[in-house]
Amino acid sequence: MxxxxxxxxxxxxxxxxxxxxxxxxxxxxxxxxxxxxxxxxxxxxxxxxxxxxxxxxxxxxLIDMHCHIQELYAPHFLASGVTTVRNTAGNVFMIKNLIDAPIDAPTPRVYSADRMIDGTPGQWGPTSSGNLVTDDPEEARMEVRRQAAAGVKFIKAYGWINRNVMEAVVNEAKKYDLEVSCDLIHSKDLNALDAAQIGVTWFEHASGFAQALYQGWYPRADQTQWEHLNWEEPDERKIKDLCQQMIAYNVKLCPTLIIFDQIDKSPQVWDPKNIITESLEKEHILIGHWRNMSEYQEQLKQQFAKLNQFTKVVAKTYFDLGGTVVTGTDSPALIWTFPGMAIHREMELFVEMGFSEMETLQAATVNAAKSIQLENVGxxxxxxxxxxxxxxxxxxxxxxxxxxxxxxxxxxxxxSQEEILKHIPSQAYVDKQLSEFEKEWEAMEK
The missing domain is CATH 2.30.40.10 (Urease, subunit C, domain 1)
Incomplete structure (x- = not known):
């Protein structure tokens, strides 16, 4: 059959x-x-x-609108019912096999950005195959042109990018009809309203909203002057006012609630026991990474737990005002964001924050597809x-x-789920692919 x-x-x-x-x-x-x-x-x-x-x-x-996919765990997405992913930064050459896979392959179809454009000194270190670190607008424009030639679907800007570079990125991307996405969680200089005014379309993690409301705040700042803020009961009137301003720019939100929720609940995290998570454990995929990251749970809580309820209020308010809000997971980032399965927890959190079941399914299917102009899925x-x-x-x-x-x-x-998981590549294959990519990337950089 x-x-x-x-x-x-x-x-x-x-x-x-x-x-x-x-x-x-x-x-x-x-x-x-x-x-x-x-x-x-x-x-x-x-x-x-x-x-x-x-x-x-x-x-x-289902569509995961914010993840970082690799061949090693791509089958886990599909086995979880995720047939399309939006890959929000990485390197398109590293996942070329996934992008070019047949339409019926046992992996999700991939709509991808390339390496993110960040400001100095670089949140993930200096310039590499996964990020370009620059404060030079012309260098950023050249990078957008390179990425456009590589076939990206959108451009990703990261938290320490300065205003001049962000403006250069947005203006250059428009020439190629590419949207710009941003992650401003750690931004000290730009907030969500600044980025929307510049022309950024996508706000990952609903980031930059807190900075817009509380000038000078960011997760790594000295929190002493912000002790008066009640993050569990944020000022909904101020959030609504900000969301109304953002609506005018027609921006789109992917709140990735699960990453904040997992950190906030740690060590009692959401941990479904099923064929997907059992496979990750059996194949030693990502489990060690999450266990290592969990050792920093107190530091993660200090930086991100306060954003859990705040992000939910922002996302629901923006949706109620008529804005686009879609499901994404940031899998496999931070702690216990299981590839594929994480979207199911994200949908649970959408319902918990007031979406109906139908509205939640729409955020994970048809509305997600429409938000990136995918006309034949969703x-x-x-x-x-x-x-x-x-x-x-x-x-x-x-x-x-x-x-x-x-x-x-x-x-x-x-x-069946079992049939999909039979396509998990071997570690030897993954290591060989990585070695070949590194050689090819080094040659391209020269």
Whole structure:
């Protein structure tokens, strides 16, 4: 059955995120696309193999709008129902195999930025394959041109970038019709309103909002003068005023609630026990990294825990005002942001902060796709790529049911979670790929 190029997923409950409803129906899939959607009173064509989806719930493939993907753990995303990811910095040459993978590959399709553009001295160290560190606007413009030639989908600016460089990046990116994303969590000089006025489109982690409200604050600043602030009950009137100003610039937020929530709850973090997390443990993938990072949990709490409730209020307020708010995880950053599974916790947090289950699914599917102009994914309709997740229970009753996966369909190919995880590459393969990339990058830099 799973090798069929033409089949019908019959008699399931289709979650229509585009029109905010659900109905019983059957989906005819041919090659990689949805050919037809049949209602119960319509006769299904004969002679076509059928997957019986009676009692199952069908949603579009999920989209993680902020992650940092690598081949080693790419299958974990797809096994979790994440069929598309937005890779927010790294190096496009390092993940070229993922970007160029076939439409039905056992890994998510990748919409990617290249290395981030940061200011001196560089939050992640000096210039490397993963970041360009500069205070020179012309050097930044040259980097945007290089990235555009490399085929990036957007440009990522980082927290210590100065105003002149940010302006240069935005203006150069416009020439190539590329949006600019920013992470201003650690910014000392630019806040969210500054960046929006310059022309930045995307605000990762809803960052820079705190700096806009509390001039001079940033996570690593001396917190003594900010002890009067009640981060658990932030001033909602001031946040609303700021969000109304940001709405005027039509910016988009990816709050990545899970990273703040995991730090705030540490050491009692969200830790689902399932086939995905068991695979990470068995294959020794990222577990050591998170355990090492957890040793710094008190330092992380001091810097980021206060942003947990604040970010939720910002995100919900911005959404209520009509702004775009989408789901992302920053996986595998900081602590216990499990690739793929983290999006399910992110959706739980969306519901906890006041989104309905349908609104949450929309933030993780159709609204995410529309926010980056992906016109053929994110919803279940004729002509779209057949990226679907079959669930055993209704996610509109409980968003946690998105974790109970029966099948994942990627580009028309049907997979069980077990089948996807068989495609985890060996460490030897990963090491060889990294070595080859480093040689190629060194040659390009010369």
């Amino acid at each position: 799973r090798e069929q190029k033409h089949y019908i997923v019959a008699n399931g409950t289709i979650i229509d995120v585009e029109n905010s409803n659900s109905f019983t129906g059957s989906i005819e899939i041919q090659e990689s696309k949805i050919k037809t959607i049949f209602l119960p009173n319509q006769v299904l064509p004969e002679g076509i193999p059928v997957i019986d989806a009676k009692g199952k719930f069908i949603i579009p493939g 919803s279940i309709k004729k002509g779209n790529i057949a990226d679907l997740v079959l669930l055993n229970n209704d996610p509109l009753e409980n968003i946690q049911h998105t974790q109970d996966i029966y099948y994942v369909i990627k580009g028309g190919k049907v997979y």
